[in-house]
Amino acid sequence: MSSYPEILTQPDEDALVRELAQQVLETTAPEELAIFDVTAEEYFADPQGVLDAKNRDEAVGFGVELALITPYILAVAKPVIQLLATMVGDAVQKEGQPSVNGFIRRLLGRREPGSPAPDPLTHDQLALVRKVALERGQLIGLKEDRAELLADAIAGGISVAPTT
Amino acid sequence: MSVPLVSDAPPFPAPAGVRPNVLAMPSSTVARFVLLIGALLSSGLFVGTWVHNRTAAGDVWLARVIECERLRPTVPLKASAEEILAAQQSVLRCSEGAQQKLAWFALGGVALTLVAAGVLLAIVPMIIVRRRALRPLGPQLAAASERVAALAAEDGLRRAPDTMVGSSKLRDAFSFGLPGRYAVALPPAVAVRSTGAAFDPLVRHELAHVARRDVLIAWSARALWYVLVTLLALPVIVGLARADVSILPSYAWRAALFLGAAILASAGILRSREYDADLDSAQTSPRREALGTLLSTSGRGATTGWRRLVALHPDPSERVTMLENPGLLARPSAVDAAIAGFLASVTLPLLASVFATVPSLTVWVYAVPAVLVGPLMGATVGLALWRLAVVEMATGTARLPAAARRVAAGIFAGFLVGQPASLAAVGSDTITGTRSPLLPLVGALALGGTTFVVAGLGRIAADRSKHLSARGYTTTAIFLSSTLFAFVLWAATMLTSTLDLGGWALTTLTVVTLLTQPVAVAVVAALAVAVLVLLAVRPDDAPPTWVIEGDPPASMAPDGRSRGLLDATAVALAAGIAAALCILAFRLVAGPATTFEQQTQRFDAYVWVFAGAGLAAGLSLIGLYGLRGAGAGLTAVALASGTAALGFVLINVAFGGNLTLEFVGAILGRGLPFGLLLFALASLLASLPFPDARGRRPLWLLVVVAALLGGMAATGAIAARDTISPLQQTTTEKLSAHDYVSSYAPTVVASLSSLHQAAAAIDTAVQLSPSERARRIRAELVAPLNVR
Numbered sequence: 001m002s003s004y005p006e007i008l009t010q011p012d013e014d015a016l017v018r019e020l021a022q023q024v025l026e027t028t029a030p031e032e033l034a035i036f037d038v039t040a041e042e043y044f045a046d047p048q049g050v051l052d053a054k055n056r057d058e059a060v061g062f063g064v065e066l067a068l069i070t071p072y073i074l075a076v077a078k079p080v081i082q083l084l085a086t087m088v089g090d091a092v093q094k095e096g097q098p099s100v101n102g103f104i105r106r107l108l109g110r111r112e113p114g115s116p117a118p119d120p121l122t123h124d125q126l127a128l129v130r131k132v133a134l135e136r137g138q139l140i141g142l143k144e145d146r147a148e149l150l151a152d153a154i155a156g157g158i159s160v161a162p163t164t
Numbered sequence: 165m166s167v168p169l170v171s172d173a174p175p176f177p178a179p180a181g182v183r184p185n186v187l188a189m190p191s192s193t194v195a196r197f198v199l200l201i202g203a204l205l206s207s208g209l210f211v212g213t214w215v216h217n218r219t220a221a222g223d224v225w226l227a228r229v230i231e232c233e234r235l236r237p238t239v240p241l242k243a244s245a246e247e248i249l250a251a252q253q254s255v256l257r258c259s260e261g262a263q264q265k266l267a268w269f270a271l272g273g274v275a276l277t278l279v280a281a282g283v284l285l286a287i288v289p290m291i292i293v294r295r296r297a298l299r300p301l302g303p304q305l306a307a308a309s310e311r312v313a314a315l316a317a318e319d320g321l322r323r324a325p326d327t328m329v330g331s332s333k334l335r336d337a338f339s340f341g342l343p344g345r346y347a348v349a350l351p352p353a354v355a356v357r358s359t360g361a362a363f364d365p366l367v368r369h370e371l372a373h374v375a376r377r378d379v380l381i382a383w384s385a386r387a388l389w390y391v392l393v394t395l396l397a398l399p400v401i402v403g404l405a406r407a408d409v410s411i412l413p414s415y416a417w418r419a420a421l422f423l424g425a426a427i428l429a430s431a432g433i434l435r436s437r438e439y440d441a442d443l444d445s446a447q448t449s450p451r452r453e454a455l456g457t458l459l460s461t462s463g464r465g466a467t468t469g470w471r472r473l474v475a476l477h478p479d480p481s482e483r484v485t486m487l488e489n490p491g492l493l494a495r496p497s498a499v500d501a502a503i504a505g506f507l508a509s510v511t512l513p514l515l516a517s518v519f520a521t522v523p524s525l526t527v528w529v530y531a532v533p534a535v536l537v538g539p540l541m542g543a544t545v546g547l548a549l550w551r552l553a554v555v556e557m558a559t560g561t562a563r564l565p566a567a568a569r570r571v572a573a574g575i576f577a578g579f580l581v582g583q584p585a586s587l588a589a590v591g592s593d594t595i596t597g598t599r600s601p602l603l604p605l606v607g608a609l610a611l612g613g614t615t616f617v618v619a620g621l622g623r624i625a626a627d628r629s630k631h632l633s634a635r636g637y638t639t640t641a642i643f644l645s646s647t648l649f650a651f652v653l654w655a656a657t658m659l660t661s662t663l664d665l666g667g668w669a670l671t672t673l674t675v676v677t678l679l680t681q682p683v684a685v686a687v688v689a690a691l692a693v694a695v696l697v698l699l700a701v702r703p704d705d706a707p708p709t710w711v712i713e714g715d716p717p718a719s720m721a722p723d724g725r726s727r728g729l730l731d732a733t734a735v736a737l738a739a740g741i742a743a744a745l746c747i748l749a750f751r752l753v754a755g756p757a758t759t760f761e762q763q764t765q766r767f768d769a770y771v772w773v774f775a776g777a778g779l780a781a782g783l784s785l786i787g788l789y790g791l792r793g794a795g796a797g798l799t800a801v802a803l804a805s806g807t808a809a810l811g812f813v814l815i816n817v818a819f820g821g822n823l824t825l826e827f828v829g830a831i832l833g834r835g836l837p838f839g840l841l842l843f844a845l846a847s848l849l850a851s852l853p854f855p856d857a858r859g860r861r862p863l864w865l866l867v868v869v870a871a872l873l874g875g876m877a878a879t880g881a882i883a884a885r886d887t888i889s890p891l892q893q894t895t896t897e898k899l900s901a902h903d904y905v906s907s908y909a910p911t912v913v914a915s916l917s918s919l920h921q922a923a924a925a926i927d928t929a930v931q932l933s934p935s936e937r938a939r940r941i942r943a944e945l946v947a948p949l950n951v952r
Contacts, residue, residue, distance in 0.1 A: 031356045031357050031360075032352075032353075032356050034304045034305065034356055035304060035305070035329075035352055035355075035356060039332050039352065042331050042332045042333070043332060049333060050331075050332045050333055053332070053333040053334070053335055055335070055336070056336065057336075057475060057476045057477060058336050058337075058338035058476070059338065059382040059383065059386065059434055059476050060338055060339045060340075060370075060373040060378045060379050060382045060434070060437070060441075061336045061337060061338035061339075061476070061477065062336055062337045062338070062366050062369050062370065063336065063438060063476075063477030063478075063480070063483070064336065064366075064458065064459060064462040064480060065335035065336050065351075065462070066335055066336070066337075066351050066353040066354050066362060066366075067332075067335045067351070067353050068332055068351075068352050068353045068356075069353075070332070071332055
């Protein structure tokens with residue numbers, strides 16, 4: 001799958017991933033928003049290290065691991081943004097949209113006031129987004145039920161994203 | 165005596181819903197930790213000695229020792245023992261300065277280890293903050309900080325620890341820092357949810373660690389271990405660098421085994437502390453429920469295989485089980501016991517080597533290490549078994565005999581392996597460090613047997629715990645167990661060393677002289693009196709209130725089944741009187757001793773008779789009352805031995821001997837130490853499935869069994885008198901019994917001390933070649949023994 005790097009730069013992609021993740025967090029784990037920026041920075045600096053943090057069995061620790069959901073959402077959001085970029089890439093060129101970045105932002109409900117509403121994704125496209133999110137969630141080790149929940153939250157955020 | 169001495173009550177069936185308070189007594193993990201620290205520090209002695217031997221100081225030492233040997237006064241072929249010993253003393257005096265320097269180097273190794281570990285401990289918090297990217301909570305997470313402070317105040321901490329939050333990679337909370345500046349590091353997932361279900365149980369658990377000083381325990385053990393890995397690697401690195409690997413075959417495996425055991429010990433201690441922290445932090449039902457739910461839903465799988473042994477945390481499922489059934493926490497494990505035995509075993513000879521090095525300190529070579537290590541064994545093994553005994557009063561279970569077997573097996577195995585594995589044995593000609601590979605069995609068996617005695621004492625004390633506070637019960641447990649272990653360690657290590665260096669001849673001499681020293685007699689007598697006092701307290705079926713969480717149910721009131729039945733005094737008197745009658749019979753049949761040698765032989769044999777009477781009384785109690793018998797046997801040994809000795813005094817007077825207070829005082833306790841050592845060894849029989857004081861035994865049966873065993877022991881000792889104390893050349897000189905104890909025995913004791921001094925000096929001179937060592941043994945040990 002191509003992420004259309006020529007039209008979606010890495011900073012743009014990261015920014016979109018953050019936006020999608022924040023949007024999902026607002027409904028799934030709003031308490032984590034308090035440290036979202038720090039968490040996202042740590043994730044982008046070492047994604048695998050954050051996701052696969054080893055159990056250190058700390059001396060005088062509690063002995064039970066409790067992880068933030070944010071890094072997992074960021075990890076799942078990344079291929080979703082890349083998929084969306086692929087999906088909208090052609091439309092952007094055909095319809096003369098200013099950028100893939102802006103198009104996806106509007107799909108996520110971040111539309112600037114006064115700008116035209118984007119065409120919503122088709123049901124098939126949404127299903128594909130959910131499928132990619134689910135597969136990615138499973139790949140990074142989320143339990144089945146949590147991966148399902150996360151995929152639903154992401155797909156739901158895109159399809160019913162409120163305008164701001 | 166009307167007061168029942170031993171309760172025969174079977175375990176009281178506990179009503180449903182009774183929850184034992186296992187934290188009412190301090191956990192034995194603190195003593196295990198001190199034992200670990202002691203063992204780690206003692207290996208610094210080896211490092212210091214190694215540095216000494218590898219530097220110019222070692223060359224100077226060797227030159228001095230050789231020079232002193234060269235200056236050894238010439239001893240004529242038919243010299244007396246005194247002349248040989250005087251020559252040896254001259255050599256020891258000559259080398260005193262060099263030996264003192266060697267000892268200072270050894271102690272310097274300990275100091276270096278301590279300082280390095282202290283420095284590491286001090287900088288560890290900074291390293292942790294940096295490596296784990298910890299940061300203060302900040303205004304965004306102020307709620308978490310405030311909640312931690314509130315929980316700390318609620319749990320009675322004088323000062324709330326600092327609270328920090330880690331990076332996204334931190335998933336488990338932990339505590340660190342130094343006393344007065346502790347900190348709790350929270351994973352961000354917890355810090356952002358200060359009102360979540362996980363926050364309170366998790367933070368309370370960490371606060372319990374802080375309050376119980378687990379932080380210091382964990383990190384100091386780790387710091388010491390890191391330092392010792394470095395220090396103990398030095399001989400290997402230097403050896404390889406200088407292409408001199410002569411030390412490696414005997415050193416590398418010992419160092420590796422020791423460091424491995426230290427890891428296991430540390431992990432075992434920390435796992436135990438986790439259980440304690442769970443219970444301490446969840447003392448109410450709602451808290452237990454919250455913690456149990458958190459642990460149950462953690463999703464962490466079970467640890468298996470070797471990882472289980474080195475894991476710092478038990479599996480969550482085990483923790484939940486322990487929360488629900490805290491009585492299980494009181495069960496000591498064989499692995500923990502084995503590691504404790506191992507650590508004690510590797511430490512003892514290292515400590516002894518310091519005192520053996522300096523001639524003027526060799527008199528302490530067995531006593532000081534035993535006094536240092538014995539209490540740790542007592543507080544480790546004794547406290548664990550006594551805690552189980554009293555907890556079982558509340559739970560109505562009867563696992564103490566099985567636990568005692570498990571712990572004794574662990575102690576035996578650990579102590580057995582530890583002796584050859586000690587760094588003190590590096591450089592010796594044999595793997596075990598002794599000439600006979602069987603000798604390490606002596607100490608291991610004695611400690612294994614002592615474990616049963618301690619468990620029996622715990623059972624007896626638990627029967628009477630209703631009359632004791634938790635502190636009183638704990639203090640009694642530590643005092644009795646520590647003293648007993650210290651005594652057995654002292655006696656067993658001395659006899660092992662004696663057997664190793666001087667064979668049977670030196671050992672039999674030691675039994676009737678060094679082992680009968682007034683201090684040893686006083687210690688055994690004090691133990692016997694303390695146990696007698698304990699036995700005199702009326703047993704009670706009901707558990708003490710302090711071992712039950714909340715109010716004890718009404719149904720746990722005494723039901724009158726504590727009949728109590730055994731009078732240990734009857735057994736002791738029967739065994740002692742039977743032994744004395746055997747002496748009388750022998751005297752009547754054999755007539756008076758006509759030579760000094762015969763008198764000596766009889767006195768020596770009678771010491772064995774006194775000890776045998778004690779052994780007989782103790783064995784009778786074990787056979788009839790199982791574990792409780794092993795505990796009560798401690799008193800019976802002393803009473804029976806004293807009774808037999810008193811009988812001998814009366815017989816001596818009846819046949820015209822003088823009766824003086826000094827004589828009586830010297831004779832009465834003479835068989836106590838050896839009797840107790842034999843009893844400790846024989847207490848291994850308590851591992852057999854004897855009934856544990858269930859059902860009353862008829863008094864006549866007790867008396868008959870004890871008298872029979874006492875008579876057999878006495879007859880055996882008298883019959884074996886030629887083996888115990890072979891007759892030497894006949895002289896016309898005659899001594900009275902009074903002369904024996906006032907002049908002859910002290911002289912022999914002094915001579916024997918010199919022999920032990922020589923033995924210790926030879927033992928620690930690892931630089932000597934085998935042939936040189938053999939020559940010194942012949943000259944300094946065998947020769948004096950032969951001319952005696």
